[in-house]
Amino acid sequence: MGLFDFLKTKKNTASIAKDRLRIIIAQERSSHGGPDYLPLLRRELLEVIRKYVSIDVDAVKVDVVKEGDHDVLDISVALPDSRASAA
Amino acid sequence: MAEIIVVTSGKGGVGKTTTSASLACGLARQGKKVAVIDFDVGLRNLDLIMGCERRVVYDFVNVIQGEASLKQSLIKDKRFDNLHILAASQTRDKDALTTEGVQKVLDDLAAEGFDYIVCDSPAGIEKGAFLAMYFADQAVVVVNPEVSSVRDSDRILGLLASKTRRAENGERVKEHLLLTRYSPQRVEAGEMLSIGDVEEVLGLKTIGVIPESGDVLNASNKGEPVILDMESPAGQAYDDAVARLMGETRPMRFTQYEKKGFFSKLFGG
Numbered sequence: 001m002g003l004f005d006f007l008k009t010k011k012n013t014a015s016i017a018k019d020r021l022r023i024i025i026a027q028e029r030s031s032h033g034g035p036d037y038l039p040l041l042r043r044e045l046l047e048v049i050r051k052y053v054s055i056d057v058d059a060v061k062v063d064v065v066k067e068g069d070h071d072v073l074d075i076s077v078a079l080p081d082s083r084a085s086a087a
Numbered sequence: 088m089a090e091i092i093v094v095t096s097g098k099g100g101v102g103k104t105t106t107s108a109s110l111a112c113g114l115a116r117q118g119k120k121v122a123v124i125d126f127d128v129g130l131r132n133l134d135l136i137m138g139c140e141r142r143v144v145y146d147f148v149n150v151i152q153g154e155a156s157l158k159q160s161l162i163k164d165k166r167f168d169n170l171h172i173l174a175a176s177q178t179r180d181k182d183a184l185t186t187e188g189v190q191k192v193l194d195d196l197a198a199e200g201f202d203y204i205v206c207d208s209p210a211g212i213e214k215g216a217f218l219a220m221y222f223a224d225q226a227v228v229v230v231n232p233e234v235s236s237v238r239d240s241d242r243i244l245g246l247l248a249s250k251t252r253r254a255e256n257g258e259r260v261k262e263h264l265l266l267t268r269y270s271p272q273r274v275e276a277g278e279m280l281s282i283g284d285v286e287e288v289l290g291l292k293t294i295g296v297i298p299e300s301g302d303v304l305n306a307s308n309k310g311e312p313v314i315l316d317m318e319s320p321a322g323q324a325y326d327d328a329v330a331r332l333m334g335e336t337r338p339m340r341f342t343q344y345e346k347k348g349f350f351s352k353l354f355g356g
Contacts, residue, residue: 012277017234018284025241025288 038062045075053079089197091204092332093223093260095247097239099210101231102267105303106325107207108136109314110227113329115170116314119202122161124192125175126219127209128183134174137164138310148176151188157195166315171201181214189218212246221251225261225332227294231268232280240264241289263294265328270299271344282342295328297321298341 031038042062049055059078064071094107104125111123124147125133134140139162145155150173157173164170173192176183196204208219220226226247230240247260254260266282273279282293297303302319306312314325320341327337 014274014277014280014284017280018288021234021237021280021288024238028238028241029245 038064045077049077055080089193089201089204090225091193091206091223092225092227093206093208093220094227094229095208095216095220095243096210096229096236097212097216097243098231098236101229101236102297102303103210103229104132104136104207105307105313106227106229106265106267106297107133107205108312109322109325110329110332111137111170111172111203111205112164112167112312113314113326114203114205114333115164115167117329117333118169120169120200121167121203121205122171122173122196122201123205123207124173125207126184126215127175127207128181128215129175129177129179130209131175131177133207134162134172135310136307136312137172139164139172139174140310143174146174146176147192148178148180148183150192151184157192157199184215184218186218186221190222193222212242216243217246217250220247220260223247223251223260224253225263227263227265227332228289228291229265229267230285230289232266232274232282232285237280237285237288244289244291262291263332264289264291265295265297266293267297268299269296269342271342275344282339293339294331295324296339296342297324297328 042060045062046055046057046060049060055077059080061074061076063074065074066072092110094103094110096103107123111121115121123133123137125131126147127133128148131143131146134143142162145160147160149155150157150160161171161173164172193204206219206223209215220243228240228243230236244262247262248254251260264286266285269282270279274281282296286293298320300319300321302316302321303313306316306322313319313321314329316322317326324341327340330337
């Protein structure tokens with residue numbers, strides 16, 4: 001303990017913890033709400049697409065969305081910038 | 088009707104068994120007929136915390152497999168006549184517990200006139216934890232004010248809302264939050280998540296806050312659930328939690344940091 005320690009502003013780690021938890025829990029809740037096969041489907045889609053195009057791990061998004069009375073399987077794939085891939 | 092309460096958490100080492108033992112003792116002290124069951128097959132520990140480890144003859148798996156009757160297997164507590172313990176088996180066979188087997192034991196206990204059945208869940212989200220929560224009417228989710236414990240309890244809350252008998256029947260398991268190892272001083276210093284923080288993140292109300300205390304280790308050393316030590320803040324906090332579980336309203340204690348004055352610091356008051 002230094003003599004002038006009281007001058008340093010202490011970082012409030014509890015609020016960092018709370019913010020991190022809020023984000024990760026919201027994310028996990030949304031993915032757990034969906035059917036169990038979603039993570040596996042996402043991984044397999046990623047593997048298939050990667051045979052043809054080189055994409056990032058997080059480029060494939062798979063969600064089940066409610067539209068009126070029925071559920072819609074919403075798949076979106078972000079392709080890499082064509083100029084970037086051509087180079 | 089027996090009320091089935093699961094004590095669960097997801098993460099290990101947060102105080103599930105300590106909590107199960109204290110809740111069971113507290114409910115028995117209130118005159119209720121209570122059974123407390125250790126679901127941690129392979130890693131029996133409730134018997135040690137309850138102080139009856141040398142009196143285990145038959146266990147939960149023996150009952151389920153028909154090798155012993157329920158009556159033979161229930162260990163009567165030495166302090167309360169109306170409190171019984173069913174020890175976990177030390178077998179390594181994880182499939183020893185079955186849904187039907189567990190249901191039969193719970194039904195038989197209810198038929199015996201037990202008011203409360205406390206199920207001490209193992210850590211994790213595997214079969215033992217699933218069976219401990221499956222038949223529950225209420226859940227006490229034990230949480231340390233710490234990131235990994237909070238995250239794991241959210242997973243458990245998800246399972247309580249989907250993989251239980253009540254959930255399958257379109258009902259809800261009544262969930263309560265129990266914070267353990269709480270340090271008001273560290274919360275005050277911004278180093279620990281507060282009660283409000285955890286409640287907000289998990290969307291759950293607190294039924295009890297157990298302060299960090301050396302008395303908990305002393306109690307487990309002796310095999311006497313900490314709730315029996317009414318001198319200790321932890322024991323009193325558990326007693327409050329039991330009262331709230333039974334519907335009483337009690338204000339939270341030991342949750343505010345009181346700065347020691349100069350003189351009490353000097354004289355250790």
